[in-house]
Amino acid sequence: MPPSLSRTNALVAAFKAGFYDLLSLNPKQQEALQILMDSDTKALAFGGGANGGKSWLGGEWLMLCALAYPETRWFIGREELKRLRESTFLTLGKVRRSLGIAREAYKYNGQDHYLQFANGSRIDLLELKYLPSDPLYERYGSVEYTGGWIEEGGEVAFEAYDTLKSRVGRQLNDKYGLLGKILITCNPKKNWLYTEFYKPFKTGKLLRGLRFLQSLVTDNLKRESGAIEALEGIKDKIKRERLLLGNWEYDDDPTVLVPFEHIADLPRNTHVPDGLPAITVDVARFGSDKSVIWSWRGFRAKLERVLVGADTTVVAKAVREVMQARQCPPSRTVIDDDGIGGGVRDQIPGSIGFVNNSRPLPDPTSERDRNTGKQLPENYDNLKSQCKFRMAERMVKAQVYIEDPGPTVWELLSEELGQWKRMEEEDRKMRAVSKDKEKEALGRSPDYADPLYQRELLELVRPQRRGLL
Ligand SMILES: Nc1ncnc2c1ncn2[C@@H]1O[C@H](COP(=O)(O)OP(=O)(O)OP(=O)(O)O)[C@@H](O)[C@H]1O
Ligand SMILES: [Mg+2]
Structure with a gap:
C-alpha cells in the first residue's frame, strides 16, 4: 500500500x-x-x-x-x-x-x-x-x-x-x-x-x-x-471589525463611549505605569449573576476572582483574601453598595461603598469657583455615569491596562465595554445608558465590566472625605 x-x-x-x-x-x-x-x-x-x-x-x-x-x-x-x-x-x-x-x-x-x-x-x-x-x-x-x-x-x-x-x-x-x-x-x-x-x-x-x-x-x-497583520491592516473600520474580531454587532454607533479599537488596545497597553494598589468588587444581585473582583496597581487591572451564586460571606472572604495577597488597604477597596453588595461591604470595615445612583462628586483636580472657592460639581445624572464617562475617557486615552484574562472572559468583557454608551442628554446632564438596556443588548448581566468604572471613585474621593462615604 x-x-x-x-x-x-x-x-x-x-x-x-x-x-x-x-x-x-x-x-x-x-x-x-x-x-x-x-x-x-x-x-x-x-x-x-x-x-x-x-x-x-x-x-x-x-x-x-x-x-x-x-x-x-x-x-x-x-x-x-x-x-x-x-x-x-x-x-x-x-x-x-x-x-x-x-x-x-x-x-x-x-x-x-x-x-x-x-x-x-x-x-x-x-x-x-x-x-x-x-x-x-x-x-x-x-x-x-x-x-x-x-x-x-x-x-x-x-x-x-x-x-x-x-x-x-x-x-x-x-x-x-x-x-x-x-x-x-x-x-x-x-x-x-x-x-x-x-x-x-x-x-x-x-x-x-x-x-x-x-x-x-x-x-x-x-x-x-x-x-493577522493583513487583517489588522484593513483600513475600513467596519470591515476590520467584522473580519479581524468577528464582531456581529458592529455598526458605527456614535453613542459608544469606548470605540472598539480602544477596547482592543486594553490588554496591549503595557506602558501604563504601576501605582497604588486598589480593589473593586461587583456583587451578584441574582443567582445566575457573578460576583467579580478586580485588583489594580494604578490603572493596571487584573481579574482576580469570579464567584457564581456565592453568598455575601463567601464573597467577603474572597475580597479579604485578595486584599491580603495584593496588600490593599480597606480605604482603597471599593465594593458596590446597592442591594446585596451592602452585605459584603459591611463585612469589610473601612471599605468604600459605591452607590450607583448617588450624586456625582466634584473632581478634586478641577478648577474652583472664583467667588465661593468651591469646586464645581460635575454635570452627570449620578455617580455611575460620572465614573463610567471618566473611565471610558481614560481607556480612550490608552491610560488603562487590563491583564489578559484569557479568550473566553475577554470576549465577554469586550462585549460589555462595547455597551458603555451615552444617552440623549436630558436637563443638560450626561447620562450613561442604564444597566437594564445593557442587559437587554447583551442578553446577560455586565458582570465583568462594572467594577472597572468603580475604580474612578478613588480618584474623586479625597482621603479626608473617604470615611464619610
Ligand atoms: N487544520 C488545518 N491544517 C492546516 N492548515 C490549516 C488548517 N486550518 C486552516 N489552515 C490554514 O489556514 C488558512 C485559512 O483557513 P480557511 O480558508 O479555512 O479560513 P476561513 O475561515 O474560511 O477564512 P475566510 O473567512 O477568509 O473564508 C488555510 O488556507 C490554511 O492555510
Ligand atoms: Mg473561507
Missing part, C-alpha cells in the same frame, strides 16, 4: 472512531467537527472573522464523510459556482493533500459539477444564487442528500438554506447512523445568520438542533504567517 493511502485510511478510521484530535485540526475545528458528528444538531453556523479555518473544516468534514461512508451524497453550495470552483476548490485541494488523499481518489465532473469518489460517494457543487424565476430554490427541491455545507452563508438567501435543510438526512443516513446536517460557514453578517443563529446564541435562545460557533484568525493556529 502506498504510504499516503495507509495514512488516509488511518485518518478515516480515526474520524469514524471519533478521535478528532488525531486529525491535525485546530481546537475550534475539532469542536465544530464534534458538533457535526453529534446526534442532535441539525445545523451549525461556524461563523467568525476571516481566516478562522472555517472553509478548511467544511472541506475536511465532507471529504472524510465521503471517504468513510460509501455511496453517500453531499453538497457544497455557494452563491456563485465560479467562486466555488476558484476559491473553495483551492481549500479542498489543500485539505486533500494534508489528509494524504491520492489525486485519483475522486474525479471532478466539470459538466455537472460534482466530485465522484471511487467508493461511490459524491459531493455536488451547487450554485445558490437567488433567481427570481425560482425564489424557493425548487431546483434543489427533490435531490436526496446525506448532508451538506453552505459556504459563505452571508451571501446566500435564507430560502436556499430553508430548502436545503429539508433535503439532507435522505441518503443512507440510517444505514450509517448519521443525522442529516447542514454546516454554514460565514463571516459576521446581519442577515438570517444573525437572526437565526448569532442573536439567539447570544441570548441563550437558539432553537433546538441549531448551534453557533465562532472562530477567529487567532483560533486558527495553522494560519499562514502574516494573516
